[in-house]
Amino acid sequence: MFQFTSSFCSPIMRKSETLICVPIMGDSIDIMKININKAKLAGADLVEIRLDSLKIFHPSQHLNTLIKDRILPQLFTYRPKWEGGMYDGDDNKRLDVLRLAMELGADYVDVELQVADQFYDSIRGKTLNKTKVIVSSHNYQHTPSVEDLGKLVARIQATGADIVKIATTAVEITDVARMFQIMVDSQVRCVPFIGLAMGDRGLISRILCAKFGGYLTFGTLESGVVSAPGQPTIKDLLDLYNFRQVGPDTKVYGIIGKPVSHSKSPILHNGAFKSVGFDGVYVFLLVDDLANFLRTYSSTDFVGFSVTIPHKEAAVKCCDEVDPVAKSIGAVNCIIRRPTDGKLIGYNTDYVGAISAIEDGVLRGRLNGGGTAVSPLAGKIFVVIGAGGAGKALAYGAKEKGARVVIANRTYDRARELADVIGGDALALADLDNYHPEDGMILANTTSIGMQPNVDETPISKHALKSYSLVFDAVYTPKMTRLLKEAEESGATVVTGLEMFLGQAYGQFEKFTGMPAPKQLFKKITENL
Structure with missing residues:
Protein backbone atom coordinates (compact mmCIF):
# COMPACT_ATOMS: atom_id res chain seq x y z
CA MET A 1 0.00 0.00 0.00
CA PHE A 2 1.45 3.34 -1.09
CA GLN A 3 1.74 5.92 1.71
CA PHE A 4 2.45 9.54 1.06
CA THR A 5 5.42 10.97 2.93
CA SER A 6 6.96 14.38 2.49
CA SER A 7 10.35 15.78 3.39
CA PHE A 8 11.95 18.93 2.09
CA CYS A 9 15.69 18.57 1.61
CA SER A 10 15.97 21.67 -0.56
CA PRO A 11 15.79 25.23 0.79
CA ILE A 12 12.36 25.95 2.18
CA MET A 13 10.07 27.72 -0.26
CA ARG A 14 8.68 31.10 0.59
CA LYS A 15 4.94 31.24 0.91
CA SER A 16 3.15 32.39 -2.27
CA GLU A 17 5.97 31.05 -4.52
CA THR A 18 3.52 28.83 -6.42
CA LEU A 19 2.01 30.94 -9.20
CA ILE A 20 -1.70 31.25 -9.95
CA CYS A 21 -2.44 30.98 -13.66
CA VAL A 22 -5.88 31.85 -15.03
CA PRO A 23 -6.93 30.03 -18.22
CA ILE A 24 -8.28 32.53 -20.77
CA MET A 25 -10.75 31.08 -23.23
CA GLY A 26 -12.91 32.90 -25.74
CA ASP A 27 -14.28 33.01 -29.27
CA SER A 28 -12.39 36.20 -30.11
CA ILE A 29 -9.27 38.16 -29.21
CA ASP A 30 -11.46 41.01 -27.87
CA ILE A 31 -13.17 38.67 -25.40
CA MET A 32 -9.79 37.31 -24.36
CA LYS A 33 -8.48 40.84 -23.69
CA ILE A 34 -11.48 41.57 -21.47
CA ASN A 35 -10.86 38.34 -19.53
CA ILE A 36 -7.14 39.06 -19.19
CA ASN A 37 -8.02 42.36 -17.52
CA LYS A 38 -10.41 40.52 -15.21
CA ALA A 39 -7.66 38.04 -14.34
CA LYS A 40 -5.26 40.84 -13.43
CA LEU A 41 -7.88 42.50 -11.21
CA ALA A 42 -8.61 39.13 -9.59
CA GLY A 43 -4.96 38.71 -8.55
CA ALA A 44 -3.54 36.30 -11.17
CA ASP A 45 0.22 35.95 -11.59
CA LEU A 46 -0.07 34.93 -15.24
CA VAL A 47 -2.65 33.90 -17.82
CA GLU A 48 -2.87 30.84 -20.03
CA ILE A 49 -4.14 31.95 -23.43
CA ARG A 50 -5.98 29.01 -24.97
CA LEU A 51 -5.53 29.68 -28.68
CA ASP A 52 -7.51 26.54 -29.51
CA SER A 53 -10.69 28.17 -28.15
CA LEU A 54 -10.62 30.99 -30.76
CA LYS A 55 -13.18 30.80 -33.56
CA ILE A 56 -11.30 33.33 -35.71
CA PHE A 57 -7.52 33.37 -35.38
CA HIS A 58 -4.96 35.26 -37.46
CA PRO A 59 -1.70 34.12 -35.84
CA SER A 60 0.70 36.90 -36.77
CA GLN A 61 -1.76 39.74 -36.13
CA HIS A 62 -3.35 38.38 -33.00
CA LEU A 63 -0.18 37.10 -31.31
CA ASN A 64 1.54 40.41 -31.99
CA THR A 65 -1.35 42.31 -30.40
CA LEU A 66 -1.59 40.05 -27.36
CA ILE A 67 2.15 40.02 -26.62
CA LYS A 68 2.70 43.73 -27.30
CA ASP A 69 -0.23 44.79 -25.08
CA ARG A 70 0.31 42.23 -22.30
CA ILE A 71 -0.42 43.31 -18.74
CA LEU A 72 0.49 39.92 -17.22
CA PRO A 73 2.97 37.19 -18.17
CA GLN A 74 1.41 34.95 -20.80
CA LEU A 75 1.42 31.20 -21.38
CA PHE A 76 0.31 30.23 -24.89
CA THR A 77 -1.38 26.87 -25.25
CA TYR A 78 -2.71 25.55 -28.57
CA ARG A 79 -4.11 22.22 -27.43
CA PRO A 80 -5.03 19.61 -30.07
CA LYS A 81 -8.06 17.38 -29.76
CA TRP A 82 -5.83 14.33 -29.37
CA GLU A 83 -4.60 15.83 -26.07
CA GLY A 84 -7.98 17.04 -24.80
CA GLY A 85 -8.06 20.43 -26.55
CA MET A 86 -10.20 21.96 -29.31
CA TYR A 87 -7.76 22.31 -32.22
CA ASP A 88 -8.47 19.83 -35.02
CA GLY A 89 -6.14 20.98 -37.78
CA ASP A 90 -2.66 20.31 -39.08
CA ASP A 91 -0.10 19.76 -36.30
CA ASN A 92 2.72 21.42 -38.19
CA LYS A 93 0.71 24.62 -38.55
CA ARG A 94 -0.14 24.46 -34.84
CA LEU A 95 3.54 24.17 -33.87
CA ASP A 96 4.38 27.01 -36.28
CA VAL A 97 2.07 29.21 -34.19
CA LEU A 98 3.88 28.32 -30.96
CA ARG A 99 7.26 29.03 -32.60
CA LEU A 100 5.92 32.40 -33.75
CA ALA A 101 4.79 33.16 -30.20
CA MET A 102 8.35 32.48 -29.03
CA GLU A 103 9.82 34.73 -31.74
CA LEU A 104 7.48 37.55 -30.67
CA GLY A 105 8.57 37.26 -27.03
CA ALA A 106 6.01 35.02 -25.31
CA ASP A 107 6.78 34.29 -21.65
CA TYR A 108 5.77 30.61 -21.86
CA VAL A 109 4.53 28.13 -24.44
CA ASP A 110 3.04 24.71 -23.73
CA VAL A 111 4.08 21.83 -26.00
CA GLU A 112 2.71 18.30 -25.70
CA LEU A 113 5.23 15.54 -24.94
CA GLN A 114 4.14 13.60 -28.03
CA VAL A 115 5.48 16.37 -30.34
CA ALA A 116 8.16 17.88 -28.07
CA ASP A 117 11.14 16.34 -29.89
CA GLN A 118 9.79 17.53 -33.22
CA PHE A 119 9.25 21.01 -31.77
CA TYR A 120 12.72 21.26 -30.28
CA ASP A 121 14.28 20.06 -33.53
CA SER A 122 12.59 22.94 -35.33
CA ILE A 123 13.94 25.64 -32.97
CA ARG A 124 17.43 24.23 -32.43
CA GLY A 125 20.07 26.88 -33.14
CA LYS A 126 17.56 29.72 -33.22
CA THR A 127 17.57 32.67 -30.83
CA LEU A 128 14.07 32.82 -29.45
CA ASN A 129 14.25 35.32 -26.59
CA LYS A 130 13.75 33.92 -23.11
CA THR A 131 10.55 31.97 -23.58
CA LYS A 132 10.20 29.06 -21.15
CA VAL A 133 8.90 25.86 -22.72
CA ILE A 134 6.47 23.77 -20.68
CA VAL A 135 6.36 20.20 -21.96
CA SER A 136 3.10 18.59 -20.87
CA SER A 137 1.48 15.18 -20.62
CA HIS A 138 -2.22 14.61 -19.95
CA ASN A 139 -3.82 11.36 -18.81
CA TYR A 140 -7.62 11.50 -18.88
CA GLN A 141 -8.09 7.92 -17.63
CA HIS A 142 -6.15 7.53 -14.38
CA THR A 143 -3.05 8.42 -12.35
CA PRO A 144 -0.08 6.08 -12.91
CA SER A 145 2.12 4.61 -10.17
CA VAL A 146 4.86 6.67 -8.53
CA GLU A 147 7.42 4.68 -10.51
CA ASP A 148 5.68 5.39 -13.83
CA LEU A 149 5.21 9.05 -12.96
CA GLY A 150 8.91 9.30 -12.16
CA LYS A 151 9.78 7.77 -15.54
CA LEU A 152 7.41 10.23 -17.22
CA VAL A 153 9.16 13.17 -15.52
CA ALA A 154 12.50 11.84 -16.81
CA ARG A 155 11.12 11.51 -20.35
CA ILE A 156 9.83 15.07 -20.30
CA GLN A 157 13.11 16.39 -18.88
CA ALA A 158 15.03 14.57 -21.63
CA THR A 159 13.26 16.65 -24.29
CA GLY A 160 14.92 19.78 -22.91
CA ALA A 161 11.83 21.13 -21.17
CA ASP A 162 12.25 24.17 -18.97
CA ILE A 163 9.21 23.11 -16.94
CA VAL A 164 7.65 19.66 -16.56
CA LYS A 165 3.85 19.45 -16.53
CA ILE A 166 1.86 16.30 -15.80
CA ALA A 167 -1.93 16.27 -15.50
CA THR A 168 -3.65 13.01 -14.60
CA THR A 169 -7.13 11.94 -13.56
CA ALA A 170 -7.90 11.18 -9.92
CA VAL A 171 -10.14 8.12 -9.90
CA GLU A 172 -9.84 8.14 -6.10
CA ILE A 173 -8.50 10.89 -3.86
CA THR A 174 -5.61 8.62 -2.85
CA ASP A 175 -4.30 8.96 -6.43
CA VAL A 176 -3.33 12.53 -5.63
CA ALA A 177 -0.81 11.35 -3.03
CA ARG A 178 1.33 9.91 -5.83
CA MET A 179 1.34 13.30 -7.55
CA PHE A 180 2.38 14.98 -4.29
CA GLN A 181 5.24 12.50 -3.91
CA ILE A 182 6.55 13.33 -7.40
CA MET A 183 6.10 17.04 -6.67
CA VAL A 184 8.23 16.79 -3.53
CA ASP A 185 10.86 14.68 -5.29
CA SER A 186 11.02 17.17 -8.17
CA GLN A 187 11.47 20.09 -5.79
CA VAL A 188 14.32 18.32 -4.03
CA ARG A 189 15.97 17.80 -7.44
CA CYS A 190 15.26 21.45 -8.43
CA VAL A 191 13.02 20.42 -11.34
CA PRO A 192 10.29 23.04 -12.00
CA PHE A 193 7.18 20.85 -11.91
CA ILE A 194 3.47 21.37 -12.47
CA GLY A 195 1.54 18.36 -11.18
CA LEU A 196 -2.25 18.32 -11.20
CA ALA A 197 -4.88 15.63 -10.75
CA MET A 198 -8.08 16.40 -12.63
CA GLY A 199 -11.63 15.89 -11.37
CA ASP A 200 -13.40 16.55 -8.07
CA ARG A 201 -11.25 13.98 -6.26
CA GLY A 202 -8.16 15.81 -7.47
CA LEU A 203 -9.11 19.26 -6.14
CA ILE A 204 -6.53 19.12 -3.34
CA SER A 205 -3.74 18.87 -5.93
CA ARG A 206 -4.64 22.37 -7.08
CA ILE A 207 -4.54 23.83 -3.58
CA LEU A 208 -1.80 21.89 -1.80
CA CYS A 209 0.69 22.27 -4.67
CA ALA A 210 1.58 25.50 -2.85
CA LYS A 211 2.67 23.35 0.09
CA PHE A 212 4.52 20.61 -1.77
CA GLY A 213 6.47 22.72 -4.26
CA GLY A 214 4.39 22.95 -7.44
CA TYR A 215 5.44 25.59 -9.96
CA LEU A 216 1.91 26.84 -10.62
CA THR A 217 -1.77 26.06 -10.27
CA PHE A 218 -4.80 27.04 -12.32
CA GLY A 219 -7.74 29.11 -11.10
CA THR A 220 -10.67 30.04 -13.32
CA LEU A 221 -12.43 33.39 -13.53
CA GLU A 222 -15.87 31.83 -13.15
CA SER A 223 -17.17 28.65 -11.60
CA GLY A 224 -17.85 26.02 -14.27
CA VAL A 225 -15.86 27.79 -17.01
CA VAL A 226 -12.82 25.52 -16.85
CA SER A 227 -10.09 24.37 -19.21
CA ALA A 228 -9.75 21.07 -17.32
CA PRO A 229 -12.04 19.19 -14.89
CA GLY A 230 -11.88 20.20 -11.22
CA GLN A 231 -10.38 23.67 -11.50
CA PRO A 232 -11.34 26.03 -8.63
CA THR A 233 -11.94 29.74 -9.20
CA ILE A 234 -9.15 32.20 -8.49
CA LYS A 235 -11.49 33.81 -5.95
CA ASP A 236 -11.73 30.53 -4.04
CA LEU A 237 -7.97 30.01 -4.18
CA LEU A 238 -7.30 33.44 -2.74
CA ASP A 239 -10.29 34.10 -0.47
CA LEU A 240 -11.46 30.64 0.62
CA TYR A 241 -8.17 28.74 0.81
CA ASN A 242 -5.84 31.70 1.58
CA PHE A 243 -3.57 30.29 -1.13
CA ARG A 244 -0.90 32.99 -0.76
CA GLN A 245 -0.35 31.91 2.84
CA VAL A 246 0.03 28.19 2.10
CA GLY A 247 3.62 26.95 2.38
CA PRO A 248 5.72 23.94 3.44
CA ASP A 249 4.84 24.29 7.14
CA THR A 250 1.09 24.68 6.58
CA LYS A 251 -0.93 21.92 8.25
CA VAL A 252 -3.74 20.28 6.28
CA TYR A 253 -7.28 19.79 7.58
CA GLY A 254 -10.41 18.85 5.70
CA ILE A 255 -13.96 17.60 5.53
CA ILE A 256 -14.21 13.92 4.56
CA GLY A 257 -17.46 12.89 2.93
CA LYS A 258 -19.32 11.66 -0.15
CA PRO A 259 -20.87 13.97 -1.28
CA VAL A 260 -18.87 16.80 0.24
CA SER A 261 -18.99 19.88 -2.01
CA HIS A 262 -22.10 21.21 -0.23
CA SER A 263 -20.27 21.58 3.08
CA LYS A 264 -19.66 25.07 4.49
CA SER A 265 -16.90 23.82 6.79
CA PRO A 266 -14.05 25.13 4.57
CA ILE A 267 -15.55 28.64 4.68
CA LEU A 268 -15.83 28.49 8.46
CA HIS A 269 -12.47 26.98 9.36
CA THR A 349 -18.82 16.79 18.54
CA ASP A 350 -22.16 16.31 16.74
CA TYR A 351 -24.20 15.43 19.80
CA VAL A 352 -23.17 18.48 21.83
CA GLY A 353 -23.80 20.87 18.94
CA ALA A 354 -27.18 19.40 18.04
CA ILE A 355 -28.58 18.81 21.52
CA SER A 356 -27.56 22.28 22.73
CA ALA A 357 -29.26 23.86 19.69
CA ILE A 358 -32.42 21.81 20.27
CA GLU A 359 -32.51 22.63 24.00
CA ASP A 360 -32.18 26.32 23.15
CA GLY A 361 -35.01 25.92 20.64
CA VAL A 362 -37.31 24.31 23.23
CA LEU A 363 -36.65 27.12 25.70
CA ARG A 364 -37.18 29.68 22.93
CA GLY A 365 -40.57 28.17 22.22
CA ARG A 366 -41.71 28.53 25.86
CA LEU A 367 -43.19 31.75 27.18
CA ASN A 368 -41.63 31.12 30.59
CA GLY A 369 -38.71 28.89 29.53
CA GLY A 370 -35.42 28.53 31.39
CA GLY A 371 -34.50 28.75 35.01
CA THR A 372 -34.01 25.05 35.71
CA ALA A 373 -31.03 22.72 35.78
CA VAL A 374 -33.16 19.91 34.29
CA SER A 375 -32.94 19.60 30.53
CA PRO A 376 -36.08 20.77 28.70
CA LEU A 377 -35.85 17.49 26.78
CA ALA A 378 -36.43 15.37 29.89
CA GLY A 379 -39.54 13.20 29.61
CA LYS A 380 -40.33 14.26 26.05
CA ILE A 381 -40.73 11.87 23.12
CA PHE A 382 -37.76 12.58 20.88
CA VAL A 383 -38.11 11.08 17.39
CA VAL A 384 -34.84 10.68 15.49
CA ILE A 385 -35.08 10.09 11.73
CA GLY A 386 -32.05 8.11 10.60
CA ALA A 387 -29.84 5.47 12.20
CA GLY A 388 -26.49 6.55 10.75
CA GLY A 389 -23.68 8.40 12.46
CA ALA A 390 -25.57 11.64 13.05
CA GLY A 391 -28.68 9.72 14.14
CA LYS A 392 -26.66 7.81 16.72
CA ALA A 393 -25.21 11.05 18.07
CA LEU A 394 -28.65 12.67 18.43
CA ALA A 395 -30.17 9.56 19.97
CA TYR A 396 -27.32 9.29 22.48
CA GLY A 397 -27.52 12.97 23.39
CA ALA A 398 -31.30 12.96 23.79
CA LYS A 399 -31.20 9.83 25.95
CA GLU A 400 -28.52 11.44 28.14
CA LYS A 401 -30.89 14.38 28.67
CA GLY A 402 -33.73 12.12 29.82
CA ALA A 403 -35.83 12.06 26.64
CA ARG A 404 -37.83 9.04 25.50
CA VAL A 405 -36.12 8.25 22.22
CA VAL A 406 -37.77 6.74 19.13
CA ILE A 407 -35.70 5.82 16.07
CA ALA A 408 -37.37 6.00 12.65
CA ASN A 409 -35.42 4.64 9.71
CA ARG A 410 -36.11 3.47 6.17
CA THR A 411 -34.77 0.07 7.18
CA TYR A 412 -36.60 -1.02 10.31
CA ASP A 413 -33.90 -3.49 11.38
CA ARG A 414 -31.33 -0.68 11.61
CA ALA A 415 -33.78 1.41 13.63
CA ARG A 416 -34.38 -1.53 15.95
CA GLU A 417 -30.66 -2.15 16.35
CA LEU A 418 -29.95 1.44 17.43
CA ALA A 419 -33.04 1.56 19.65
CA ASP A 420 -31.88 -1.56 21.47
CA VAL A 421 -28.45 -0.03 22.07
CA ILE A 422 -29.71 3.22 23.58
CA GLY A 423 -32.88 1.85 25.18
CA GLY A 424 -35.62 3.28 22.97
CA ASP A 425 -38.33 2.38 20.51
CA ALA A 426 -38.12 1.81 16.75
CA LEU A 427 -40.27 2.59 13.72
CA ALA A 428 -40.02 2.12 9.99
CA LEU A 429 -39.89 5.55 8.39
CA ALA A 430 -42.98 4.69 6.33
CA ASP A 431 -44.97 4.39 9.60
CA LEU A 432 -43.92 7.78 10.97
CA ASP A 433 -46.85 9.66 9.41
CA ASN A 434 -49.25 7.65 11.58
CA TYR A 435 -47.20 7.94 14.79
CA HIS A 436 -48.69 10.52 17.18
CA PRO A 437 -49.00 9.07 20.71
CA GLU A 438 -49.00 12.58 22.20
CA ASP A 439 -48.64 16.23 21.28
CA GLY A 440 -45.55 18.31 21.92
CA MET A 441 -43.05 15.77 20.64
CA ILE A 442 -39.62 16.67 19.20
CA LEU A 443 -38.52 15.58 15.73
CA ALA A 444 -34.91 15.49 14.52
CA ASN A 445 -34.03 14.62 10.91
CA THR A 446 -30.44 13.38 10.66
CA THR A 447 -30.61 12.06 7.09
CA SER A 448 -29.75 13.89 3.86
CA ILE A 449 -33.41 13.97 2.76
CA GLY A 450 -34.13 17.51 1.55
CA MET A 451 -30.49 18.45 0.97
CA GLN A 452 -29.51 20.24 -2.22
CA PRO A 453 -30.19 19.46 -4.97
CA ASN A 454 -33.18 17.40 -3.74
CA VAL A 455 -34.83 20.35 -2.00
CA ASP A 456 -38.40 19.18 -2.71
CA GLU A 457 -37.99 16.04 -0.60
CA THR A 458 -39.11 15.68 3.01
CA PRO A 459 -39.04 12.66 5.37
CA ILE A 460 -42.54 13.21 6.82
CA SER A 461 -45.84 14.60 5.55
CA LYS A 462 -46.97 18.04 6.64
CA HIS A 463 -50.14 16.83 8.37
CA ALA A 464 -48.07 14.60 10.70
CA LEU A 465 -46.03 17.60 11.90
CA LYS A 466 -48.92 18.90 14.00
CA SER A 467 -47.91 16.52 16.80
CA TYR A 468 -44.50 18.16 17.20
CA SER A 469 -43.64 21.27 19.19
CA LEU A 470 -40.11 21.45 17.78
CA VAL A 471 -38.56 20.19 14.54
CA PHE A 472 -34.82 20.07 13.88
CA ASP A 473 -33.14 19.32 10.54
CA ALA A 474 -29.44 18.49 10.36
CA VAL A 475 -29.44 19.53 6.70
CA TYR A 476 -28.25 23.12 6.30
CA THR A 477 -28.04 23.41 2.51
CA PRO A 478 -30.59 24.93 2.16
CA LYS A 479 -30.89 26.54 5.56
CA MET A 480 -34.69 26.30 5.51
CA THR A 481 -35.51 22.86 4.14
CA ARG A 482 -38.99 21.84 3.06
CA LEU A 483 -39.31 19.97 6.37
CA LEU A 484 -38.59 23.11 8.38
CA LYS A 485 -40.84 25.33 6.26
CA GLU A 486 -43.77 22.97 6.69
CA ALA A 487 -43.04 22.55 10.41
CA GLU A 488 -43.07 26.33 10.87
CA GLU A 489 -46.36 26.55 8.97
CA SER A 490 -47.72 23.87 11.33
CA GLY A 491 -46.84 25.97 14.36
CA ALA A 492 -43.69 24.19 15.52
CA THR A 493 -40.49 25.86 16.66
CA VAL A 494 -37.77 25.08 14.12
CA VAL A 495 -34.04 24.63 14.64
CA THR A 496 -31.86 24.72 11.54
CA GLY A 497 -28.89 22.51 10.77
CA LEU A 498 -26.76 25.64 10.72
CA GLU A 499 -27.14 25.89 14.50
CA MET A 500 -25.89 22.31 14.93
CA PHE A 501 -23.16 22.99 12.39
CA LEU A 502 -21.89 25.89 14.49
Missing part, protein backbone atom coordinates in the same frame (compact mmCIF):
# COMPACT_ATOMS: atom_id res chain seq x y z
CA ASN A 270 -10.35 28.77 6.77
CA GLY A 271 -11.90 32.06 7.81
CA ALA A 272 -11.09 31.31 11.43
CA PHE A 273 -7.54 30.13 10.64
CA LYS A 274 -6.89 33.39 8.80
CA SER A 275 -8.41 35.51 11.57
CA VAL A 276 -6.30 34.04 14.37
CA GLY A 277 -3.12 33.66 12.29
CA PHE A 278 -3.10 29.86 12.38
CA ASP A 279 -0.97 28.22 9.66
CA GLY A 280 -3.49 25.70 8.38
CA VAL A 281 -5.66 25.11 5.32
CA TYR A 282 -8.98 23.27 5.33
CA VAL A 283 -10.04 21.48 2.13
CA PHE A 284 -12.81 19.36 0.63
CA LEU A 285 -11.94 15.65 0.69
CA LEU A 286 -14.20 13.56 -1.56
CA VAL A 287 -13.44 10.10 -0.14
CA ASP A 288 -14.73 6.75 -1.36
CA ASP A 289 -12.80 4.46 1.01
CA LEU A 290 -12.05 6.03 4.41
CA ALA A 291 -9.59 3.39 5.60
CA ASN A 292 -7.57 3.65 2.38
CA PHE A 293 -7.56 7.44 2.59
CA LEU A 294 -6.24 7.48 6.16
CA ARG A 295 -3.59 4.85 5.39
CA THR A 296 -2.41 6.77 2.34
CA TYR A 297 -2.28 10.23 3.89
CA SER A 298 -0.35 9.13 6.96
CA SER A 299 2.06 12.05 6.77
CA THR A 300 2.11 14.43 9.74
CA ASP A 301 1.20 17.16 7.25
CA PHE A 302 -2.41 15.86 7.41
CA VAL A 303 -3.40 16.46 11.00
CA GLY A 304 -7.16 16.79 11.39
CA PHE A 305 -10.40 15.84 9.68
CA SER A 306 -14.09 16.49 10.01
CA VAL A 307 -16.11 13.42 9.02
CA THR A 308 -19.56 13.52 7.47
CA ILE A 309 -21.96 11.22 5.58
CA PRO A 310 -21.42 8.31 4.95
CA HIS A 311 -18.17 7.74 6.89
CA LYS A 312 -19.01 8.53 10.54
CA GLU A 313 -19.55 4.93 11.62
CA ALA A 314 -16.62 3.56 9.61
CA ALA A 315 -14.40 6.19 11.26
CA VAL A 316 -14.76 4.44 14.62
CA LYS A 317 -12.94 1.38 13.26
CA CYS A 318 -10.33 3.46 11.42
CA CYS A 319 -9.07 5.31 14.51
CA ASP A 320 -6.32 4.02 16.78
CA GLU A 321 -8.17 5.38 19.81
CA VAL A 322 -11.77 6.57 20.21
CA ASP A 323 -13.04 8.97 22.85
CA PRO A 324 -15.43 7.14 25.25
CA VAL A 325 -18.41 9.29 24.25
CA ALA A 326 -17.80 8.70 20.55
CA LYS A 327 -17.42 4.99 21.29
CA SER A 328 -20.74 4.95 23.13
CA ILE A 329 -22.42 6.74 20.23
CA GLY A 330 -20.76 4.48 17.68
CA ALA A 331 -19.86 7.37 15.39
CA VAL A 332 -16.90 9.72 14.92
CA ASN A 333 -17.17 13.12 13.25
CA CYS A 334 -13.72 14.47 14.15
CA ILE A 335 -10.32 12.78 13.75
CA ILE A 336 -7.08 14.21 15.11
CA ARG A 337 -3.59 12.92 14.33
CA ARG A 338 -1.72 13.02 17.64
CA PRO A 339 1.60 14.80 17.05
CA THR A 340 3.61 12.71 19.51
CA ASP A 341 3.06 9.33 17.85
CA GLY A 342 0.95 9.96 14.73
CA LYS A 343 -1.98 7.91 16.05
CA LEU A 344 -5.52 8.82 14.96
CA ILE A 345 -7.91 9.80 17.76
CA GLY A 346 -11.66 9.88 17.11
CA TYR A 347 -14.18 12.22 18.72
CA ASN A 348 -17.83 13.13 18.34
CA GLY A 503 -22.00 23.92 17.72
CA GLN A 504 -20.04 20.96 16.42
CA ALA A 505 -17.58 23.26 14.64
CA TYR A 506 -16.63 24.98 17.91
CA GLY A 507 -15.43 21.69 19.33
CA GLN A 508 -13.61 20.70 16.15
CA PHE A 509 -11.74 23.99 15.87
CA GLU A 510 -10.50 23.67 19.43
CA LYS A 511 -9.30 20.12 18.81
CA PHE A 512 -7.65 21.14 15.54
CA THR A 513 -5.76 24.14 16.90
CA GLY A 514 -5.64 23.88 20.71
CA MET A 515 -7.12 27.41 20.75
CA PRO A 516 -10.54 28.64 21.93
CA ALA A 517 -13.09 28.74 19.13
CA PRO A 518 -13.77 32.31 17.88
CA LYS A 519 -17.53 31.88 18.33
CA GLN A 520 -18.54 35.40 17.35
CA LEU A 521 -16.49 35.14 14.17
CA PHE A 522 -18.08 31.77 13.36
CA LYS A 523 -21.54 33.26 13.80
CA LYS A 524 -20.65 36.27 11.66
CA ILE A 525 -19.36 34.00 8.87
CA THR A 526 -22.48 31.81 8.92
CA GLU A 527 -24.75 34.86 8.68
CA ASN A 528 -23.53 35.26 5.11
CA LEU A 529 -23.87 31.59 4.13
